[in-house]
Amino acid sequence: MLRNIVRFQNFTSYRYNLRSFSTGGTGVNNNDEVSPRSLLGKKLKIIKSTTTNPLFNIATEDWLFKEFDLTHQVLFLWRNSPTVVIGRYQNPFKECHLQRMDEDKVVLSRRYSGGGAVYQDEGNSNFTFLSATENYDKKRNTQIIIDALEKLGIPTPEASGRNDIVVMGKKVSGSAYKQSGKRSFHHGTMMIDVNLDSLQKYLNPNKDKLKSKGISSVISRVLNMKTINPDLNHKVLCDQVIESFLKTYGSELAETCEVVELNTSHLETIPSLKETYESLMDWEWRYGNSPPFEHQFEKRFDWGIMDINMNCKKGLIEECKIYSDSLNPTMIEEINKQLLGVKYSPEGISLALDNVKQLFKDTEYSNQIDELKNWIIKEI
Incomplete structure (x- = not known):
């Protein structure tokens, strides 16, 4: 041929x-x-x-x-x-x-x-x-x-x-x-x-x-x-x-x-x-390059309810609000803070929550943060 x-x-x-x-x-x-x-x-x-x-x-x-x-x-x-x-x-x-x-x-x-x-x-x-x-x-x-x-x-x-x-x-x-x-x-x-x-x-x-x-x-x-x-x-x-x-x-x-x-x-x-x-x-x-979108998800853990609301733009978490009955509001505030501006991806969220975990290492909240991280990554 x-x-x-x-x-x-x-x-x-x-x-x-x-x-x-x-x-x-x-x-x-x-x-x-x-x-x-x-x-x-x-x-x-x-x-x-x-x-x-x-x-x-x-x-x-x-x-x-x-x-x-x-x-x-x-x-x-x-x-x-x-x-x-x-x-x-x-x-x-x-x-x-x-x-x-x-x-x-x-x-x-x-x-x-x-x-x-x-x-x-x-x-x-x-x-x-x-x-x-x-x-x-x-x-x-x-x-x-x-x-x-x-x-x-x-x-x-x-x-x-x-x-x-x-x-x-x-x-x-x-x-x-x-x-x-x-x-x-x-x-x-x-x-x-x-x-x-x-x-x-x-x-x-x-x-x-x-x-x-x-x-x-x-x-x-x-x-x-x-x-x-x-x-x-x-x-x-x-x-x-x-x-x-x-x-x-x-x-x-x-x-x-x-x-x-x-x-x-x-x-x-x-x-x-x-x-x-x-x-x-x-x-x-x-x-x-993704259009803006919202993601809301909720779960009850042994240590409290987590109701997470994210607004994302250009693949980044532009706004995050977490509603919870957790007994540690400082942890919730820090999670909110760390998630702002990170990539809406398993890698971005994992890095943000690892930073939070460092702030609460050697406390009972360390395991809670791991649970939360695994759940959020699964949800997205």
């Missing part, structure tokens, strides 16, 4: 042998090919990430969208190690079970685009189509994915609503779209063998939203395609998507198509990509 390997701007790249990808056959009708005249002077480019680092992959997508030559029709293929990816304006403290994620080393990622929270792991493949807005066609992009799935033996995949591809009534792919001036992209997921237990373990979906759609759980409405085709994996699926992509645009454009492979080593050679990657890694972006 590979014709030659060359170096292209410090990237490993290669071209496909188009004898393997005739424009006839199942999946795309020759009459449906995009007219080369409509894309005169344009080229095809395929980018493949060889790393599963989710923050690098999201950074790469943003870099491609902002800086790449989108006179090309670009297809970016990638997958992530375990991560929960939230939308730009979402609150991770409400959307995710952060303590479970922290314990299992599941990365929290926040993308620049909107939309909902999704769990991803190596059992999910991602695609991104990027182009100039004048050549952007989300129906065509969706059909490329549908054609690839059909060729792999997935029965009757079909577009559903604005964003999904479903098989036998269950979602196998979800998409989102973005346009900014003369640039557009369409990205989405393809579920091969996602750990559905993890999906349910780390996501905290809005119960009212599920109820309004008649859905009992997140996993009840999704389908892993490996249950239909046991031979399916990331490479097999990506190769088929590439074939569908090349067939759609026809042999004249496909003849000049290059495939470029990227990984984290390119952070050192592309300064703007590195800058975006570091921004996505930042705690302030992932957690502090």
